[in-house]
Amino acid sequence: MSLSRIFDISRRSLATYQRALDSTAHNVANSANADFSRRRVVLTPDTPEVNAGIVWGTGVKLVDIQRLRDTFADNQIRANNQKNSDSDKQTQLLGQIERSFNEPTDQGLATSIAGFFNSWSSLAVNPSSIPLRNNLLNSANLMTAKIKNIHDNLASLQETIQKDFSSITSTMNTALKNIQELNRQIYESKVMGSSSADLEDQRDLLIDDLSKMVNITVTYDSGGSANISVGGILAADRFNSTEFSTKVENGKIELIGKESGLGVSLKGGELNAIADVYNNKIPGYQGKLDTIVNAIMTSVNSLHQQGTDISTPAQGGLKFFESYEEGQLNLNYLITADPRRIAASADGSAGNGDIAVQMGDLLNAKTVDGASFTESYTNLISVIANDYKAQENRKEASALAIEQMQQVKSSVSGVSIDEEMTNMIRYQRSYDASAKLISAADELLKALLNMV
Amino acid sequence: MRISDTMMSANYLDNLSRSRERLMNIQKQMASQKKIQQPSDSPEGTARVMDLQSKMTQSEVHLKNIENSITFIKESLSNLEQMDTKIADVLKTITDSRNANLNDSNMLDLSNKIDSVLTSIMDYANSTYDGKYLFGGTDISAKPFGMTSDGTAVEIKASDITGSQNVRISENRIQAINLPGSDLFSTIVTQTGNLNSASAVGASTTNSSQVYDPSGNAYTLNVTYQKTAANTYSMTYDVLDGGGASIFSSAPAAKTLVFDSATGLLKTMDGNAPSKINVKSASNKIEFMINPVQVTEANSASSISSSANQKTSIFNTLIAIRDNLKNGVRPTAQQETEVQNFFNSLLNKESQLGNVQNQLESVNELLQQKTTNIQELVANEMEVDMPKLLIDLQNQQYVLDMSYKMASMILPKSLMDFL
Numbered sequence: 010m011s012l013s014r015i016f017d018i019s020r021r022s023l024a025t026y027q028r029a030l031d032s033t034a035h036n037v038a039n040s041a042n043a044d045f046s047r048r049r050v051v052l053t054p055d056t057p058e059v060n061a062g063i064v065w066g067t068g069v070k071l072v073d074i075q076r077l078r079d080t081f082a083d084n085q086i087r088a089n090n091q092k093n094s095d096s097d098k099q100t101q102l103l104g105q106i107e108r109s110f111n112e113p114t115d116q117g118l119a120t121s122i123a124g125f126f127n128s129w130s131s132l133a134v135n136p137s138s139i140p141l142r143n144n145l146l147n148s149a150n151l152m153t154a155k156i157k158n159i160h161d162n163l164a165s166l167q168e169t170i171q172k173d174f175s176s177i178t179s180t181m182n183t184a185l186k187n188i189q190e191l192n193r194q195i196y197e198s199k200v201m202g203s204s205s206a207d208l209e210d211q212r213d214l215l216i217d218d219l220s221k222m223v224n225i226t227v228t229y230d231s232g233g234s235a236n237i238s239v240g241g242i243l244a245a246d247r248f249n250s251t252e253f254s255t256k257v258e259n260g261k262i263e264l265i266g267k268e269s270g271l272g273v274s275l276k277g278g279e280l281n282a283i284a285d286v287y288n289n290k291i292p293g294y295q296g297k298l299d300t301i302v303n304a305i306m307t308s309v310n311s312l313h314q315q316g317t318d319i320s321t322p323a324q325g326g327l328k329f330f331e332s333y334e335e336g337q338l339n340l341n342y343l344i345t346a347d348p349r350r351i352a353a354s355a356d357g358s359a360g361n362g363d364i365a366v367q368m369g370d371l372l373n374a375k376t377v378d379g380a381s382f383t384e385s386y387t388n389l390i391s392v393i394a395n396d397y398k399a400q401e402n403r404k405e406a407s408a409l410a411i412e413q414m415q416q417v418k419s420s421v422s423g424v425s426i427d428e429e430m431t432n433m434i435r436y437q438r439s440y441d442a443s444a445k446l447i448s449a450a451d452e453l454l455k456a457l458l459n460m461v
Numbered sequence: 462m463r464i465s466d467t468m469m470s471a472n473y474l475d476n477l478s479r480s481r482e483r484l485m486n487i488q489k490q491m492a493s494q495k496k497i498q499q500p501s502d503s504p505e506g507t508a509r510v511m512d513l514q515s516k517m518t519q520s521e522v523h524l525k526n527i528e529n530s531i532t533f534i535k536e537s538l539s540n541l542e543q544m545d546t547k548i549a550d551v552l553k554t555i556t557d558s559r560n561a562n563l564n565d566s567n568m569l570d571l572s573n574k575i576d577s578v579l580t581s582i583m584d585y586a587n588s589t590y591d592g593k594y595l596f597g598g599t600d601i602s603a604k605p606f607g608m609t610s611d612g613t614a615v616e617i618k619a620s621d622i623t624g625s626q627n628v629r630i631s632e633n634r635i636q637a638i639n640l641p642g643s644d645l646f647s648t649i650v651t652q653t654g655n656l657n658s659a660s661a662v663g664a665s666t667t668n669s670s671q672v673y674d675p676s677g678n679a680y681t682l683n684v685t686y687q688k689t690a691a692n693t694y695s696m697t698y699d700v701l702d703g704g705g706a707s708i709f710s711s712a713p714a715a716k717t718l719v720f721d722s723a724t725g726l727l728k729t730m731d732g733n734a735p736s737k738i739n740v741k742s743a744s745n746k747i748e749f750m751i752n753p754v755q756v757t758e759a760n761s762a763s764s765i766s767s768s769a770n771q772k773t774s775i776f777n778t779l780i781a782i783r784d785n786l787k788n789g790v791r792p793t794a795q796q797e798t799e800v801q802n803f804f805n806s807l808l809n810k811e812s813q814l815g816n817v818q819n820q821l822e823s824v825n826e827l828l829q830q831k832t833t834n835i836q837e838l839v840a841n842e843m844e845v846d847m848p849k850l851l852i853d854l855q856n857q858q859y860v861l862d863m864s865y866k867m868a869s870m871i872l873p874k875s876l877m878d879f880l
Binding site for chain 1: 462463464465466467468471472475497499500501504505507508510511512514515518519521522523525526529530533591592593594597598599600601602620621624626627628629632635638843875876877880
């Protein structure tokens with residue numbers, strides 16, 4: 010064995026530990042980056058040489074810088090991301106819906122409905138009183154304004170979330186395009202034998218973000234490309250990315266493939282939350298409110314038509330409410346123009362208030378599927394509140410699962426300064442020792458040369 | 462398990478965030494003084510609160526209705542009391558008129574006294590409260606009582622003074638708060654007895670009785686019930702003068718009476734709730750009411766009888782007494798009885814209205830108690846327990862401070878600090 014071998018082994022060793030220190034520096038630099046996957050250098054003894062029947066070691070070599078990642082944790086996080094962002098978005102939207110109803114306060118519709126029927130009861134005390142009739146009209150106007158306000162708030166929310174849906178779709182399209190581009194770059198890096206770890210980090214971050222928007226399935230091919238499908242439609246691979254768009258038809262919002270026109274089966278993520286609230290929840294709540302309002306209109310009109318007013322001569326057969334359309338409960342214009350046209354009398358005399366008494370009694374009548382108007386309305390509020398609560402519970406459960414899986418992921422991929430410092434010392438000491446070897450070999454060489 | 466630095470910071474931040482969220486919830490409750498700010502804070506609590514609030518607003522309206530009704534009744538009672546004082550004066554005047562030593566001038570004085578009472582009674586009978594005639598039933602279009610065009614008698618000017626003004630005073634109770642003028646001032650011929658449910662269709666029963674004009678002239682009232690179908694009868698009536706001629710130029714419209722087949726009670730009259738029938742003939746100054754409400758249907762021979770509460774109204778009795786005294790004629794025993802009967806009727810109605818007032822006051826107390834209870838229940842559901850909240854706040858603040866302290870001690874530490 011020649012002295013020059015010591016130089017060779019030491020030189021390679023210096024280079025190897027320098028690269029190992031580089032890797033440690035990269036890890037330390039990204040220690041605060043939550044999306045970073047730590048790198049681990051893999052060192053093995055270099056290929057030995059056989060000389061004179063003896064196997065001679067040739068030092069150390071760096072065979073790989075591994076990107077440490079737990080695929081199971083990744084999949085679990087993405088699956089729970091879909092649930093969590095779905096529930097989180099639904100919680101936000103249901104919170105807005107809940108606030109539209111303004112309950113349980115004196116400014117809510119429940120108080121207005123009770124106020125309207127109580128005004129009838131008050132009118133019965135002096136049925137011919139114009140001030141009391143005006144009070145009744147005011148309470149009717151207040152109730153109709155509240156109904157309209159709720160309708161408008163829900164309609165406005167639907168309009169807003171439709172834009173939100175389109176905006177998320179657009180972000181999703183950009184993410185899919187970037188994923189496809191990163192897939193291509195990762196493949197090329199691998200082919201060229203260079204590290205693609207940072208590109209993979211970027212891509213996985215995009216996939217994580219995508220999983221918050223929509224339900225996705227991710228598979229990896231042998232070339233390291235991530236193949237993404239969205240609701241059963243291939244959305245991105247190394248070669249292509251699919252563009253999606255928003256379709257609104259018959260009051261339903263849908264995510265479709267831009268070119269194919271095929272509908273996506275939404276099951277998770279923010280888009281599913283928006284679609285569910287847009288397609289089911291808002292129309293459902295509005296439908297229930299409409300049922301109550303229609304029942305109020307029908308009951309009040311039916312009774313009002315049986316009564317007579319205090320005009321001269323007394324007239325009857327008039328509807329109190331004209332119509333209910335698009336959240337607008339319209340009072341009969343003849344009544345709003347002249348409160349004497351309110352029919353409170355059952356026998357044609359102006360001092361009779363029996364119809365007014367019966368109107369007041371409607372508040373407790375079981376008119377809507379065996380429930381009173383206020384009971385039915387309270388049920389609606391309870392349904393909304395429970396829907397919110399259910400989503401909040403789902404959100405908390407999935408957040409807990411994400412938190413746990415993030416710990417698992419971080420345990421594998423996260424940087425530990427303690428570990429990096431230990432490695433740094435280890436690599437530094439090896440580097441120092443290799444340098445010392447060169448120095449020793451140099452001394453040996455010098456000794457030999459001095460002998461000449 | 463391998464512990465990375467991000468694990469420690471993420472774990473710390475998660476716990477810190479939860480702690481701050483709890484703190485924020487307590488602060489929100491303290492600021493708003495409400496446990497429930499959104500229905501989702503407590504869906505069950507919200508439903509209870511909304512139900513209670515609805516009941517409370519209803520109770521408040523009932524309380525207001527009672528308050529107004531009591532005022533109306535007090536006003537009615539006050540007028541009745543004034544009337545009974547005046548009628549007591551009339552009875553004294555009648556007693557005074559028995560004095561054999563009275564001369565024409567004395568008689569004229571007594572006549573003037575009666576005239577003054579008549580005017581007062583008319584005023585009381587026509588008095589109003591809050592735009593309504595106290596004794597005008599439910600007709601507010603005209604004064605209930607006024608002189609006939611020739612000024613010789615008092616007649617009912619309103620189309621109907623029988624109406625009851627009903628007001629809801631509690632969830633389960635509607636109360637009539639007025640005393641219909643007809644109960645005091647009208648002549649009511651009440652029909653009693655039964656019609657034979659087994660009789661054939663077409664069979665009829667007639668009841669005859671006497672009614673009087675203000676001058677005391679007698680007329681015959683014939684009321685006929687003719688069976689038209691099972692449980693159904695056509696009721697017709699006619700009033701005949703001394704010569705046997707009808708006072709109506711055309712026969713009054715027949716009424717259709719339907720009896721309940723199970724109870725035999727009168728169920729409807731012309732499809733509506735049974736009521737008294739106004740009979741009036743301006744030319745004869747005949748004015749009275751037929752009350753068929755007590756007639757029943759039974760499986761026994763038809764037998765209808767009738768009775769009247771008075772021959773003529775108190776106004777016309779007083780007019781007759783006044784005019785007699787003016788002409789030196791003393792009031793008759795019959796007239797004195799009529800006045801006495803009216804006096805008794807007044808006391809009776811005062812007692813009835815007094816009872817209604819007492820009942821309203823009782824319901825008022827119950828409702829106030831109910832409202833207080835509801836308010837307490839709402840407060841339990843909605844309002845925060847401040848001492849508990851303050852302790853919770855302090856506790857959470859302490860936990861948060863501890864977290865900060867621990868974080869400041871532990872988070873920055875790593876091997877680097879010791880190299």
